[in-house]
Amino acid sequence: MMRRTRRRAATSALLVLLLGLTPLVAPGPATAAPAAATLTATDLTTERATEPIGLDVAQPRLGWRIDASARGVLQESYQVRVATSAERLNAPDVWDSGRVRSRQSVLVPYAGPQLRPRTRYAWQVQVWDTAGNASGWSTPASWETGVRGGAGWQADWIGMPSVTEAWTDYTVQATVRLERDAAGIYLRARGAANAYMWQFSITNGTAKLRPHVRVNGAWTVLKEVSLGGVVPADRLTTPHTLRITAAGNTITTWVDGTQVDVTTSTAHQAGSVGLRTNGLESGVFSNFSVTSGGQTLFAAPLTDGVNPFGAGTPTAAGLRVGGDTEAMLTALDANPLLRRGFRVDGTVARARIYATALGVYQLSLNGQRVGDHELAPGWTDYHKRVQYQTYDVTGQLQPGDNALGALLGDGWYAGSIAWFGTDNYGSRPHLSAQLVIDYTDGRSATVGTDGSWRVTGGPFLQSDLIHGETYDARRLPAGWDRPGFNDAGWKPATVDDVDATDKIVAQVDPPVRVTQELPARTLTQPTPGTWIFDLGQNMVGKVRLKLNGPAGTTVRIRHAEVLNPNGTAYTANLRSARATDQYTLRGGGALRNDRQ
Structure with a gap:
């Protein structure tokens, strides 16, 4: 009781002392009312992009950022107005949201009338904060609609037939040594999904x-x-020679020189060849050839480290194929160059290219690259959706003669995907594109892909996202994508029935672009004739080299993530992925290799 009393007394004394000191503090001036916050709506976006073109979204979603002179400012409401030009925004001829009470400033849906295709829309926004302060109208932004996908598409799918698509009656022969269970040979294949497959098991x-x-x-x-x-039991895993002859509807098979089967089928009449294993299956192939009527259509030892197929691992004994692998012959299928000349006969107000591919593409106009996208149109499930890209090429056109060019590659459509081999969607790439020119006098002209385009085999003898590129610079004609080039020796492009136009949609994700350049940090020569360019980090990109040498000289570029202790490239972790580029020089002085 005594301790509690003393504590209370001390507390009371402290309160009295503090209260007694309070009158000694001089009263200060009255606090001024806070100044009204200055608001600005800025950084306007449409579908999270700045000034996008080629949108097919029915209700584009708008966004903005608020700058304020005070802290803790919150949006209380906004007003959006949309017009067909910035000059019409004061009396918008498309949509005015009115003042909307909402704190939402991202992904605000457009709620006006249906948008027209290939039309540019200007818009701006005004905001109010919770204290009632209003911003001025923002600086106008814009978006431009696309062609509404397949509904507005005015172009064919074009390409170049593979040499092997014309193979009908032929004999395929190979030596195969089974390592486990089974291995097969594709024949008369139009991609792995439509083929014969003769399995040795x-x-x-x-x-x-x-x-x-x-x-x-x-x-x-x-x-x-x-x-x-x-094949006796003691020779099950020794090398055996398989010979398969397809003639009309009859397929005859020999093993080690002995005829073992005659099969009749009408399912497939022409196509390429390939190799296949599944699951735990594994085999080694060598001495592979395709002949017809005494003519050799293709031949490769498969023991020299060169792999003409889309998958498999080269070894001294042959090409090892294992697991879930469908390795189609790729060595004869140079990726195409396509071109089309046209004229511009007026003053151009606007020009857009709408383009896509089953595969990957790169366009040029009058010798200059179109856009900065890499690996367009990107990977989608092509059975369901094919994205197209929109490019502003107004500044690349010239009065009179012009020329469009296209490089076409296998990409994910016909190239390798992970360990699933090639031709997962189709056996060769296709291009579809349309250039739409709007003249100042109100006329419009369209240059679309069709049978009038010209095509030839290009410098890319192989282009694979897993295994790398084989590029022969001697096969790239000078000026091929410029006006005046003589393409008389080229062939008409094929118009292909690939049933994909109704699956075309505008791209909605950011494209793959070059974002940084990394110079080599060190250069070493661990073995004679081999140089290691160390970039100092893992990266995803492409190599730029300046090369100088005689025509026909081939430079082999091997990619790796880490080095062995002796300074050589460590590639065991890449397993069957070759990740190797072969570049053949054309001669005639220094050449900068900067390819797709």
């Missing part, structure tokens, strides 16, 4: 031939043929 200690047919991805086993009389 081991089942319960017995060698068998299992002919298959695949139609639109669906497999049918035609029969099983025991090879016990030709």
Whole structure:
């Protein structure tokens, strides 16, 4: 009780002392009312992009950022107005939202009348804060609509047939050594999804031939043929020679020189060749050839480190194929160059290119690259959706003669995807594009891809996102994408029925672009003839080299993530991915390699 009393007394004394001191503090001047915050709406975006073109979104979503002179300022409401030009915004001829009470300033949906295709819309916004302060109208921004996907598309799908698409009656021969279970050879293949596949397998200690047919991805086993009389049990995993002849509707097979089967089928009449394994299957192929009527259509030892197929691992014994692999022959399928000349006969108000591909593409106009996208149109499920890109090329046109050019590559459409091999969507790439020119006198003209385009095999003998590029600079004609080039030796592009136009949609995601250049930090020579350019970090990009050497000289560029202790490139972690570029010089002085 005594301790509690003293504590209370001390507390009371402290309160009295503090209260007694309060009158000694002189009263200050009255606090001034805070100044009204200055508001500005800035950084306007449409679909999270600045001044986008080629939008097919029915209700584009708008956004802005608020700058204020005070802290803690919150938006209380906004007003958006949209017009067909910035000059009409004071009396908007498209839409005025009126004042909307909302703190939302991102992804605000446009709620006006239906937008017209290929039309530019100007817009601006005004905001109010919770204290009732209003901003002025923002600096106008804009967006431009596209062609409404397939509904507004005015272009064909064009390309260049593969040499192997014309192969009909031929004999394919190879030496195969099974490492585990089975391995197969594709023939008369129009991509892996439509082909014959003759499988050499081991089942319960017995060698068998299992002919298959695949139609639109669906497999049918035609029969099983025991090879016990030709391949004894003690030679199941030794090399054997398979020879398969397709003539009309009859396919005849020999193993080690002995005829073992005759199969009749009408499913496929022409196409390429390839190799296949599935699951745990594994085999090594060598001495591969395709002949017809005494003529060699293709031949490769597969023991020299060169891989003409879309997958597999080169070894001294041959090309090892294993796991879920569909390796189609790619060595004869140079990616195409396409071109089209046209004229401009007036003053151009606006010009846009709308372009896409089944594969990847790069456009040029009058010798200058169009846009800065890399690997356009990007990877989608092409069975469901194919994105198109829009480019402003108003400044690249010239009065009189002009020329459009296109490089076309396999990309994800016909090239490798992970370990699934090539031709997952199709066997070769296709381009579809339209240039729309609007003249100041109100006329419009369209230059679309069609059968009038010209095509030839280009410098890319192979272009694969997993395995790399084989590029022969001697095959790139000077001036091929400029006006006046003589393309008489080129062929008409094929118009291809690929059933993809109705799947075309405008691109909505940011494109792949070059964002940084990394110079090599060190240069070493761990072994004679081999130089290591170390960039100092892992990166995703492409190589730029300045090369000088005699025509026909080939430079091999191998990509790796880390180095071995001896300074050489460590590539074991890449497994079957070759990640290798082969670049053949054209001669005639220094050349900068800066390719797609």
